[in-house]
Amino acid sequence: MSTLVSAGMARSIRKNQGVIIVFALLVALLVFGAVISDRFRTTNNVLNILEQSTGLALVSLGQTLTILTGGIDLSVGSTISLLSTLTSGLINGDASMIAPVIVGILLLGLVIGLINGLLIIWLKVHPLIVTLGTGTVLQGLVLLYSLGPAGKVPKGFTFLAYGKFLGIPLGAIFVVVIFALVGLFITYFRLGRYIYAVGDDDAGARLMGLPRAKVILTVYGFCGFCCALTAIYLTARFGVGQPYTGLNYTLTSITPVVVGGTLLSGGKGGVLGTLLGVYLISLLNNVLNFMDISTHYQLIAQGLIVIAAVSIYVEKRKRI
Amino acid sequence: MVDLSHAKSAELTGPTAGIAGRLAPYALPIFLVLMIIVAGIISPAFLSANNISNMLLQAAPLGIVVIGQAFVIILRGLDLSVSSVMATAAVIATGFSGQNADVVPILLIAVGIGVATGLVNGLLVTKRSVSPFLATLATMIVLQGIRFAYTQGAPSGNVPPFFRTLGSATWYGIPYNLMLLVVLGVIFWILLAKSRFGREVYITGGNPTTARLLGINADRVTIIGYIISGGLAAIAGLVLSGYVGIVDNWVGRGFELDSIVAAVMGGISLAGGRGGIVGGLFGAAVLIVVFNAVLLFGLPVQFQIIIKGIVIVAAAAFYVRRTQ
Numbered sequence: 001m002s003t004l005v006s007a008g009m010a011r012s013i014r015k016n017q018g019v020i021i022v023f024a025l026l027v028a029l030l031v032f033g034a035v036i037s038d039r040f041r042t043t044n045n046v047l048n049i050l051e052q053s054t055g056l057a058l059v060s061l062g063q064t065l066t067i068l069t070g071g072i073d074l075s076v077g078s079t080i081s082l083l084s085t086l087t088s089g090l091i092n093g094d095a096s097m098i099a100p101v102i103v104g105i106l107l108l109g110l111v112i113g114l115i116n117g118l119l120i121i122w123l124k125v126h127p128l129i130v131t132l133g134t135g136t137v138l139q140g141l142v143l144l145y146s147l148g149p150a151g152k153v154p155k156g157f158t159f160l161a162y163g164k165f166l167g168i169p170l171g172a173i174f175v176v177v178i179f180a181l182v183g184l185f186i187t188y189f190r191l192g193r194y195i196y197a198v199g200d201d202d203a204g205a206r207l208m209g210l211p212r213a214k215v216i217l218t219v220y221g222f223c224g225f226c227c228a229l230t231a232i233y234l235t236a237r238f239g240v241g242q243p244y245t246g247l248n249y250t251l252t253s254i255t256p257v258v259v260g261g262t263l264l265s266g267g268k269g270g271v272l273g274t275l276l277g278v279y280l281i282s283l284l285n286n287v288l289n290f291m292d293i294s295t296h297y298q299l300i301a302q303g304l305i306v307i308a309a310v311s312i313y314v315e316k317r318k319r320i
Numbered sequence: 321m322v323d324l325s326h327a328k329s330a331e332l333t334g335p336t337a338g339i340a341g342r343l344a345p346y347a348l349p350i351f352l353v354l355m356i357i358v359a360g361i362i363s364p365a366f367l368s369a370n371n372i373s374n375m376l377l378q379a380a381p382l383g384i385v386v387i388g389q390a391f392v393i394i395l396r397g398l399d400l401s402v403s404s405v406m407a408t409a410a411v412i413a414t415g416f417s418g419q420n421a422d423v424v425p426i427l428l429i430a431v432g433i434g435v436a437t438g439l440v441n442g443l444l445v446t447k448r449s450v451s452p453f454l455a456t457l458a459t460m461i462v463l464q465g466i467r468f469a470y471t472q473g474a475p476s477g478n479v480p481p482f483f484r485t486l487g488s489a490t491w492y493g494i495p496y497n498l499m500l501l502v503v504l505g506v507i508f509w510i511l512l513a514k515s516r517f518g519r520e521v522y523i524t525g526g527n528p529t530t531a532r533l534l535g536i537n538a539d540r541v542t543i544i545g546y547i548i549s550g551g552l553a554a555i556a557g558l559v560l561s562g563y564v565g566i567v568d569n570w571v572g573r574g575f576e577l578d579s580i581v582a583a584v585m586g587g588i589s590l591a592g593g594r595g596g597i598v599g600g601l602f603g604a605a606v607l608i609v610v611f612n613a614v615l616l617f618g619l620p621v622q623f624q625i626i627i628k629g630i631v632i633v634a635a636a637a638f639y640v641r642r643t644q
Contacts, residue, residue, distance in 0.1 A: 136629030299465030306458040
């Protein structure tokens with residue numbers, strides 16, 4: 001297993017200059033942070049960074065796959081908001097509801113993603129427009145369900161966000177495991193390889209008779225599933241879900257993907273770059289915090305990173 | 321991102337013949353008229369002079385943004401930074417002195433910011449081959465950060481009376497901002513539909529390779545397109561700040577998506593090279609009528625959002641089928 005993982009990592013590093021660049025930036029930022037602040041060097045702070053990055057990591061994983069096919073999912077923010085509000089609203093403090101609600105939310109996330117995929121296949125409309133539309137509808141639905149924070153979660157539920165194994169947050173461990181599994185899937189499994197094929201040359205993939213519909217359904221279904229994971233994690237972390245929990249994730253989920261070297265035009269990139277991109281962004285915000293730089297400037301820094309990243313990786317000419 | 325070849329390579333349907341075929345290009349105006357009639361029957365208040373005047377007031381800022389968005393989308397791009405440009409322009413308009421004497425510098429600075437943003441967008445898209453989605457997303461975030469850093473999160477000041485009048489007053493029931501929209505609409509319609517530059521926009525958007533073979537400077541055309549979008553967004557921001565009348569860091573929030581939706585509904589294809597300003601403005605009108613009708617029918621505001629989402633997908637699906 002471990003040789004498989006390292007072989008896969010080696011291959012994805014060779015194919016993805018983004019991984020090297022982001023890794024170098026990550027190390028540089030770690031050194032910089034360690035130099036400027038004693039408090040930065042503490043184990044607690046590192047765990048803190050890992051904890052803060054978990055929600056973003058989970059949704060960015062799903063987003064990576066949709067972008068690899070040359071698509072995008074702009075409905076992730078509303079999906080997270082809806083699922084998070086439903087999670088706390090349905091559990092509503094009743095510990096016996098935790099298990100059935102979690103199962104239901106994961107299924108619902110999957111179904112929402114599959115609906116996106118089906119609409120993209122049937123309507124032949126660009127994923128950007130389809131998911132913009134479904135995202136808008138979902139935002140309306142969650143506001144119909146509740147205009148503010150809904151319900152509450154019992155004490156035990158927050159364990160999902162704050163529980164630790166050997167001192168490491170459970171969420172952070174889960175992130176590494178699921179990224180590794182998806183990395184293996186898209187590197188070694190036939191359906192996973194088709195994701196790259198569809199993203200690289202959609203028309204060519206169709207001519208070769210690849211199961212394009214199956215690929216689209218897989219990536220959007222999985223993206224919806226990732227939204228459900230994010231929603232459950234965020235609900236556990238904040239103790240309650242509200243109709244704007246996911247608002248910012250629609251666009252911020254794209255940032256680590258492109259920073260990690262996955263091209264918006266599809267066909268190139270991978271999940272390792274995305275994970276490093278997530279860590280880089282969380283680390284950057286953390287370092288800026290230690291430098292007492294306000295969140296306003298953190299926003300500017302994030303925008304500049306996107307510009308820098310997309311300027312380094314030159315994309316083939318694309319339409320959107 | 322994905323190229324839209326799957327839309328084109330799908331099985332061809334025969335040319336739609338007969339009345340339906342001939343009416344298809346006018347689908348949106350017909351739909352708009354039908355909607356107005358139905359809304360008027362269900363709720364007579366919909367057709368009151370007051371309500372119509374109100375809808376026109378709301379339509380103008382969106383319409384102005386859609387004009388700019390039309391150029392960018394015809395050039396195979398899209399501009400997500402318009403809402404950020406609008407809010408920044410509005411914050412400047414209010415953060416200055418609130419005096420009429422400062423209208424000219426406010427206008428110059430606001431449009432300057434819009435033009436500069438458009439220039440950065442255009443340069444990123446052409447010279448660095450950044451996808452328009454990411455380029456304009458990044459400038460949107462940066463501009464938002466600059467705005468918040470400048471106002472420290474709490475903008476202050478007053479909207480100068482000139483912009484109050486422009487944004488919210490009417491002349492015998494006709495809003496001043498609608499007059500501005502008409503003037504801008506005519507100017508940019510001539511530029512896009514009748515000028516040499518307009519033809520270059522369509523050729524570049526339709527097929528960049530053809531454009532290069534014809535000796536068109538595609539990069540220059542594209543950059544100008546983004547500059548037009550940025551400049552018009554700044555003007556729309558000033559107009560909207562006059563309509564809202566208060567200081568707000570989020571003036572124009574949602575306009576980036578609404579303007580794209582209006583353009584797509586108006587037949588401007590995200591694949592580039594197709595559509596026009598008139599269609600885009602009809603798209604904006606349909607959106608405004610839908611929003612207004614939902615409220616007038618006493619439906620919860622959430623239905624505005626839900627209906628908007630359905631309309632986006634349905635309109636896009638309609639045009640994909642028509643252009644096959």
